[in-house]
Amino acid sequence: MTGRHRKRSRSWVLPSVIAAAAASVLMLAAWFTGGIANDATTGQAAAALSMRTAPSTTTAPPAPPSSTTTTPPPPVTTTTEPEPTTEEPPPTTESPEPTTTTEEKKASCPTSLEGTKPHVAQVGNHVKGKFDVDSVGGKAGRSGDSDHPSGLALDFMVGSATGDEIAEYVLDNQEEFGVEYVIWKQRYNDGGSWSTMEDRGDETANHFDHVHVSFESGADVSVTC
Numbered sequence: 645m646t647g648r649h650r651k652r653s654r655s656w657v658l659p660s661v662i663a664a665a666a667a668s669v670l671m672l673a674a675w676f677t678g679g680i681a682n683d684a685t686t687g688q689a690a691a692a693l694s695m696r697t698a699p700s701t702t703t704a705p706p707a708p709p710s711s712t713t714t715t716p717p718p719p720v721t722t723t724t725e726p727e728p729t730t731e732e733p734p735p736t737t738e739s740p741e742p743t744t745t746t747e748e749k750k751a752s753c754p755t756s757l758e759g760t761k762p763h764v765a766q767v768g769n770h771v772k773g774k775f776d777v778d779s780v781g782g783k784a785g786r787s788g789d790s791d792h793p794s795g796l797a798l799d800f801m802v803g804s805a806t807g808d809e810i811a812e813y814v815l816d817n818q819e820e821f822g823v824e825y826v827i828w829k830q831r832y833n834d835g836g837s838w839s840t841m842e843d844r845g846d847e848t849a850n851h852f853d854h855v856h857v858s859f860e861s862g863a864d865v866s867v868t869c
Contacts, residue, residue: 750868750869751868751869752766752866752867752868752869753765753766753767753769753770753773753867753868753869754766754769754869757769757772757780757782757798758780758781758782758783758798759782759783759795760782760783760795760796760797760798761795761796761859761861763822763859763863763864763865764782764795764796764797764798764859765782766865766866766867767798767814767821767822767823767857767859767865767867768780768782768798769869770867770868770869771798771800771810771813771814772800773869774813775800775802775806775809775810775813777800777801777802777806777810778801779801780798780799780800780801781798781799781801781854782795782797782798782799783795791824791858791859794861796824796858796859796860796861797856797857797858797859798856798857798859799854799855799856799857800854800855800857801853801854802853802854802855804829804852807828807829807854807855808828810855811826811828811833811855814826814855814857815833815835818835820865820867821859821863821865821867822859822860822863822864822865823857823858823859823860824858824859824860825857825858826855826856826857826858827841827851827855827856828851828855828856829850829851829852830843830844830850830851830852831851
């Protein structure tokens with residue numbers, strides 16, 4: 645009839661309700677998903693910012709020792725030698741003692757022997773000690789031109805072998821001893837060669853038991869014993 649509203653069919657209502665519900669669900673899901681995404685993004689950004697601003701507490705491990713490091717050589721010990729002393733020793737003020745020989749250490753022979761002159765006595769004591777003579781004759785009374793009375797002659801009482809040695813020794817030192825001549829075994833020698841004398845009768849007179857030595861009167865003699 646004209647003027648009455650026709651009843652609408654209910655067939656379109658249900659789809660409209662479903663569509664509206666689906667749209668609401670989609671909107672809710674979009675809102676929820678966007679919120680979660682925003683929260684996640686905000687959290688990540690905050691974490692990244694905190695990592696940048698917070699001081700690092702991690703201590704880096706020490707670097708391993710270099711394999712090219714060489715062990716230093718041991719110290720070389722050097723010995724310093726003392727420098728030679730250049731200072732000269734102070735001069736010696738004491739004079740060194742003169743070197744003396746055995747002959748210089750001997751004392752001069754005594755100047756007294758059987759009443760003879762001093763220089764005769766020196767030679768007599770020298771020969772007596774050298775040849776170990778026990779008996780020596782000196783000043784004595786004689787006849788003729790003997791040198792015994794004036795103290796210028798000596799008689800060395802010895803055997804044959806020792807007499808030969810004394811006669812030779814005295815003649816070898818004739819000038820030093822101031823000897824004038826020697827008589828031994830009936831022979832006479834004044835510094836040249838032996839000459840035979842006349843026979844005077846006995847062994848003593850012919851000088852076989854002693855060596856006779858006559859001396860110069862002014863001889864300068866200095867001998868040691």
